[in-house]
Amino acid sequence: DAGITQSPRHKVTETGTPVTLRCHQTENHRYMYWYRQDPGHGLRLIHYSYGVKDTDKGEVSDGYSVSRSKTEDFLLTLESATSSQTSVYFCALRDSTSYEQYFGPGTRLTVT
Amino acid sequence: GENVEQHPSTLSVQEGDSAVIKCTYSDSASNYFPWYKQELGKRPQLIIDIRSNVGEKKDQRIAVTLNKTAKHFSLHITETQPEDSAVYFCAASWVNTGNQFYFGTGTSLTVIP
Numbered sequence: 239d240a241g242i243t244q245s246p247r248h249k250v251t252e253t254g255t256p257v258t259l260r261c262h263q264t265e266n267h268r269y270m271y272w273y274r275q276d277p278g279h280g281l282r283l284i285h286y287s288y289g290v291k292d293t294d295k296g297e298v299s300d301g302y303s304v305s306r307s308k309t310e311d312f313l314l315t316l317e318s319a320t321s322s323q324t325s326v327y328f329c330a331l332r333d334s335t336s337y338e339q340y341f342g343p344g345t346r347l348t349v350t
Numbered sequence: 351g352e353n354v355e356q357h358p359s360t361l362s363v364q365e366g367d368s369a370v371i372k373c374t375y376s377d378s379a380s381n382y383f384p385w386y387k388q389e390l391g392k393r394p395q396l397i398i399d400i401r402s403n404v405g406e407k408k409d410q411r412i413a414v415t416l417n418k419t420a421k422h423f424s425l426h427i428t429e430t431q432p433e434d435s436a437v438y439f440c441a442a443s444w445v446n447t448g449n450q451f452y453f454g455t456g457t458s459l460t461v462i463p
Binding site for chain 2 (some may be wrong): 273328
């Protein structure tokens with residue numbers, strides 16, 4: 239599983255509260271991604287990173303921010319959670335040599 | 351940006367039959383096309399991929415074909431088994447720049463024993 243973990247795996251939070259999801263890798267790959275997965279929409283890119291402190295927006299970035307202060311950690315923050323952000327969030331990395339993309343186990347977030 | 355369309359959204363086949371899932375893409379610059387299998391409650395898993403310098407790639411019962419001119423690629427599963435039941439996603443990307451992947455909306459495959 240390419241040494242990629244996510245925490246927490248499940249979270250229930252209230253509307254308006256801040257939430258941070260963590261993605262951690264052990265293999266020093268440069269590219270990391272955050273996706274959300276919702277029925278009927280497949281996997282949609284939120285933000286991605288191409289190195290420490292280098293990030294860019296994906297197609298559904300509104301309401302989300304990211305940070306990458308170390309190669310191994312990529313954080314996704316919902317500044318003020320809304321019910322529309324209830325989803326399953328997947329972190330992924332891209333292997334630096336093969337270019338294959340591997341996913342973390344996912345975080346199920348429920349905003350009530 | 352790139353737009354990937356995937357068909358069908360659902361597919362049911364009898365065990366032992368073949369299954370074919372098709373994707374089209376819009377950006378001729380895309381040169382890397384992976385396929386993922388996602389079982390219920392699990393993460394997407396890479397099952398096969400193809401680069402634009404290759405027309406077909408096989409791995410046991412699965413194969414992927416690519417038509418660059420028509421901008422479409424397909425996943426073929428032969429001799430289907432119940433454990434092939436899952437959601438399958440196609441994607442398109444650029445190998446050299448390594449930035450975004452664009453995903454299709456998925457195909458739910460059910461193999462009927």
